[in-house]
Amino acid sequence: MMRIGAAAATTGLTPRALRHYEEEGLLRPRRAPSGHREYGEADLRRLRVIRGLLDAGLTVADVRSLAHVLDEESARFSFGIRREEPEGCAVGEVSLHRLAELDARIEELTALRERLASRIAERFGAVFDTRPYAPGRAA
Template sequence: MRIGELARRTGVSERALRYYEKQGLLTPERRPSGYRVYGEADVAAVRRIRILLAAGLNTAQILEVLPCLVDEDGWLTPDCPELADALRQQRSRLDAAIGELETTRANLDTIIGDRR
C-alpha cells in the first residue's frame, strides 16, 4: 500500500509517517519511482508507535524499545528485561513531573484564592 492508504488506515498523517521513517521507526520499501510501499506489518508498527508516543516516550526512545516489544492480542509487552526497567524509570519521571505540576497548581490556587 502507498503512504496515503497507510495514513487512512492508521489515522496518522502522511507527514507524521514520513517523520517516523526519517527517525528510523518505519522502513518502507521504495519503488524505482520513489514511491513508498508499506505492508500490513507497517500498520501494526504505526499502532505500536502511537501507543508509545502516548505513553510519553520520544521517537529516539521508541526506536530503542520497539525491537523488545511483543504485541500480544493488542497489548504491548516487554520482551527484554532491561526494557521493563527503562519503562519503570520513564514512569518514575512522569510521576515526578505530575507531582511538580500538582504543586504548581496548588501555588496558583493559593495566589488566585481558589481553595478547592
C-alpha cells in the same frame, strides 16, 4: 502494498508522521522503482504499535530504543501480554524511567497549582473557588 497517503489514512496518522517515523529509524518502508514509499501489512502493524506506545506516553526516543522488538516476527512477546522481555530489550527500564519522569512532573504541577490557589486565596479571598475541578460541579 499501499502508498503513504493510504497507509496514513488506514492507521489514523498523517503522511508527515510516517515520514518522521522513517527519519527517526522507526520504520523502513519499501521503495517502488519510481521512488514512492510502499507500505505492507507488517508496516501497518508496526505503525499501530508505534502510535499506541506514543499515545501511552513514551517519546519517539523511547520507542526508538525499543525498535528492535516492535515487530511480532522479531519479538518473543506482544505489548499488553505479559511475557519475558527479549534479551537485550529495555522495555521495563524505558517504561519505569518514563513513569518516574511523569511522577516528577505531576509533583511539580501539583505544587504549582497549590501555589497559585494560595495566591488567589490571599489576594481575592473567597471570590474564586480554587478547589480542583470536578465534573458536574458548577464552575
